[in-house]
Amino acid sequence: MYPNPIQEFIARFASLPSIGPRQASRLAFHLLKKSTGELQDYANVILALHQDLNVCAECFYVSGGKDKNCEICNDPERDQSVICVVEKETDTAAIEKTGRFKGLYHILGGTISKLEPESYKKLRVKELFERIKTSQKEKTPVKEAILALNPTPEGDMTALYLERVLKATGVKITRLGRGLPSGADMEFADEETLGEALDSRKEMKTK
Amino acid sequence: MYPNPIQEFIARFASLPSIGPRQASRLAFHLLKKSTGELQDYANVILALHQDLNVCAECFYVSGGKDKNCEICNDPERDQSVICVVEKETDTAAIEKTGRFKGLYHILGGTISKLEPESYKKLRVKELFERIKTSQKEKTPVKEAILALNPTPEGDMTALYLERVLKATGVKITRLGRGLPSGADMEFADEETLGEALDSRKEMKTK
Numbered sequence: 372m373y374p375n376p377i378q379e380f381i382a383r384f385a386s387l388p389s390i391g392p393r394q395a396s397r398l399a400f401h402l403l404k405k406s407t408g409e410l411q412d413y414a415n416v417i418l419a420l421h422q423d424l425n426v427c428a429e430c431f432y433v434s435g436g437k438d439k440n441c442e443i444c445n446d447p448e449r450d451q452s453v454i455c456v457v458e459k460e461t462d463t464a465a466i467e468k469t470g471r472f473k474g475l476y477h478i479l480g481g482t483i484s485k486l487e488p489e490s491y492k493k494l495r496v497k498e499l500f501e502r503i504k505t506s507q508k509e510k511t512p513v514k515e516a517i518l519a520l521n522p523t524p525e526g527d528m529t530a531l532y533l534e535r536v537l538k539a540t541g542v543k544i545t546r547l548g549r550g551l552p553s554g555a556d557m558e559f560a561d562e563e564t565l566g567e568a569l570d571s572r573k574e575m576k577t578k
Numbered sequence: 579m580y581p582n583p584i585q586e587f588i589a590r591f592a593s594l595p596s597i598g599p600r601q602a603s604r605l606a607f608h609l610l611k612k613s614t615g616e617l618q619d620y621a622n623v624i625l626a627l628h629q630d631l632n633v634c635a636e637c638f639y640v641s642g643g644k645d646k647n648c649e650i651c652n653d654p655e656r657d658q659s660v661i662c663v664v665e666k667e668t669d670t671a672a673i674e675k676t677g678r679f680k681g682l683y684h685i686l687g688g689t690i691s692k693l694e695p696e697s698y699k700k701l702r703v704k705e706l707f708e709r710i711k712t713s714q715k716e717k718t719p720v721k722e723a724i725l726a727l728n729p730t731p732e733g734d735m736t737a738l739y740l741e742r743v744l745k746a747t748g749v750k751i752t753r754l755g756r757g758l759p760s761g762a763d764m765e766f767a768d769e770e771t772l773g774e775a776l777d778s779r780k781e782m783k784t785k
Contacts, residue, residue, distance in 0.1 A: 373651050374649070377640060421610075461604060503762075
């Protein structure tokens with residue numbers, strides 16, 4: 372129905388996460404109207420992803436072209452004794468945006484999936500274990516691993532698995548607090564969330 | 579927060595329709611994990627949009643690289659006496675998918691926007707008018723213009739404007755029928771739709 376170049380564009384872009392054929396065809400017609408120079412810019416930013424980026428050898432976050440480690444791992448100001456374990460790179464970015472965490476990260480690379488029993492093998496759990504073990508022989512050992520995983524069955528399953536594996540290292544293992552999200556309307560919270568909020572209630576300290 | 583190549587990718591892709599910064603960063607990390615050859619493929623399908631595509635000189639749909647006209651305009655089997663006027667290229671594709679229309683198209687290139695009073699100037703109305711006029715001097719004159727515009731205030735406003743302009747050509751002007759969408763649940767139809775469905779009711783012909 373569309374000429375070949377558009378069909379090929381759609382076939383390729385429709386396979387990207389949360390882009391379907393309909394969205395891909397909208398993109399094709401949108402891009403079609405740009406100048407050749409602009410199309411080249413789009414192509415260039417895609418190609419630059421491989422030319423100038425590496426995976427951090429320490430935490431598996433992204434690092435700029437020549438660096439073996441990422442900016443966070445390279446920062447001497449960061450607290451080397453806490454590692455925040457996240458599923459993916461964008462989770463690191465989300466936590467960085469809060470400005471409340473000054474430790475290091477470990478990108479797990481996914482969670483355990485119920486449908487794929489072998490999925491735990493793909494996670495960077497061994498690397499995390501070794502990293503903690505190695506740190507314990509150095510002057511700033513890791514003392515706490517924060518499991519910053521999604522509050523979903525998969526996240527919970529992964530946390531339990533990590534807890535079991537990391538037990539042998541002796542570090543303190545914590546999970547993110549659960550409760551009502553900031554700005555939420557209590558009336559519309561699901562029972563699970565409201566239950567967790569009750570369980571993790573805090574005493575107010577009036578002076 | 580992210581290394582430069584990712585920031586630049588996000589800045590560029592976040593400006594595309596229905597992709598925001600969050601979606602763009604997800605795409606960046608997804609693409610990052612592909613092979614260099616695959617990234618090249620993505621870049622190539624973008625660049626091919628300019629190398630191998632033209633805008634049809636007749637209806638403004640897309641045509642393959644060397645053709646002046648698109649496949650539809652070039653098809654001698656199509657009914658030259660009916661022109662279906664649509665807002666954008668993907669609307670042509672949507673109508674083609676029904677398999678119920680065998681005439682030609684005219685891509686208007688947008689609708690009149692309330693917020694931009696001058697937006698009617700950008701539409702290919704003059705081109706449509708000239709096209710109909712020219713056809714009337716040839717052996718297969720255009721007899722009907724179907725205004726296949728969205729059933730929205732903008733679509734309605736554009737249809738009224740087109741009706742006024744095209745009146746001088748003497749062609750029959752029609753709009754798509756309105757009513758309940760196939761597969762819909764009457765209970766959840768809005769009043770406007772239900773009203774239109776009532777107005778455009780058809781007599782059932784039992785034999």
